[in-house]
Amino acid sequence: MSGACYLDSVSIITVPIAVCDPADLGKAIDAANHAAGTGGDLIEWRLDLVVDAGPSLLTTVVRDTDVGSLLTLRSVEEGGGFGGTDEDLAEWIGQIADLDTPPIWVDVEYARWSRSEAVRSAAASLGQAKLLLSFHDFTGRPADLLRIARDMQEAECDAVKLVWRARSVRDAVECRDLLADRSKPMIALCMGPHGVMSRIMAGAWGGLMTFAAADDSSATAPGQPTLEQLQSWYRFRCLDANTSIYGLIGDPLGASPGYELHNRDFETAKFNGVYLPLPTAAGWESLKATLSTLIDHPSVHFRGASITLPHKSDLVRFVRERGGDVSAIAAACGAANTLIVDENGICADNTDAVGILEPLLERGARVDGGRAAILGAGGVARAAAAILLQRGSSIEVFNRSAERAKQLAEDLG
CATH class of the missing domain: 3.20.20.70 (Aldolase class I)
Incomplete structure (x- = not known):
């Protein structure tokens, strides 16, 4: 090695x-x-x-x-x-x-x-x-x-x-x-x-x-x-x-290139950290109990996680209830995919929005005052809707469940 x-x-x-x-x-x-x-x-x-x-x-x-x-x-x-x-x-x-x-x-x-x-x-x-x-x-x-x-x-x-x-x-x-x-x-x-x-x-x-x-x-x-x-x-x-623990939280997790990629980056940077699969069953109580255990344990050295389905909305709730910080974009879309834990406390952020916006701009898409169709109503869809609305676009949401699509529209105004 x-x-x-x-x-x-x-x-x-x-x-x-x-x-x-x-x-x-x-x-x-x-x-x-x-x-x-x-x-x-x-x-x-x-x-x-x-x-x-x-x-x-x-x-x-x-x-x-x-x-x-x-x-x-x-x-x-x-x-x-x-x-x-x-x-x-x-x-x-x-x-x-x-x-x-x-x-x-x-x-x-x-x-x-x-x-x-x-x-x-x-x-x-x-x-x-x-x-x-x-x-x-x-x-x-x-x-x-x-x-x-x-x-x-x-x-x-x-x-x-x-x-x-x-x-x-x-x-x-x-x-x-x-x-x-x-x-x-x-x-x-x-x-x-x-x-x-x-x-x-x-x-x-x-x-x-x-x-x-x-x-x-x-x-x-x-x-x-x-x-x-x-x-x-x-x-x-x-x-x-003293190794800092990071991981991927979701249910189910399945195969992910993140374990190999993040750990390779840690090695390259000579950073004493490890990125692990941290499967967490669906539901607010499960996420709350898992994150509380990891964060509050004095010797586990948990320092953050990537958050995937179905926990992106609940992460925002968790961080708020713990008195942490929620970034503006995470607050706008009501979902977060990144948890940061450090000496200052905890913070929820959403990198999905930037990950969606930048490729659109690179390809010359009209995002300022344009029109967009969003397929789905989950955490990534929320991020896409939030960032496009901030840029003045009008959006239409298509989802298998009309209820979830309506909820997204109501939440984002």
């Missing part, structure tokens, strides 16, 4: 590689070593479906991987493919303990470790291999998350891993708080689109590891970035506790 970094992250980039058939082991090792050669620090060998292959497979993956290994059997209950008993798991752990060359880490699910004496006894015999106790919830944040985190850290292990499906960006911020309060090495990550921030900021927030897919087709959890995205787009190793 090119460009200067501000502080090397101590967090480990772990790349999961799944082996579904022993016959495919050679290809899997090639994929693992390619990932190791392009920035992966550790390979997580997902062996859920090949547990019966025995010690020879374990020996091969540890011996032939160019970097360290984390060996995992993820159960069906926690989103994987291993359907064996606790006794089967204990036997597998025992095989690892007998290896001449051990892996660096072994993942054992906390639920099985806590209920099975056989699993605990086998884990205690691992020797040089470190024990990572893990917890995964693919349905959402467990109500007793804090108790689970406390109990796991009190267990006899070298590190803990807590992962759950995020309901909102606020869950990702909770990962930061768990890491800040940890009593031993911890991985705290959220799955799904709302959890991406927790994965990108894992190192900056003090997490032991983050996980990155080898390519677009090999993610083992929803929301997992690729190794290339993590390093090239988001500059994972350059982020630190």
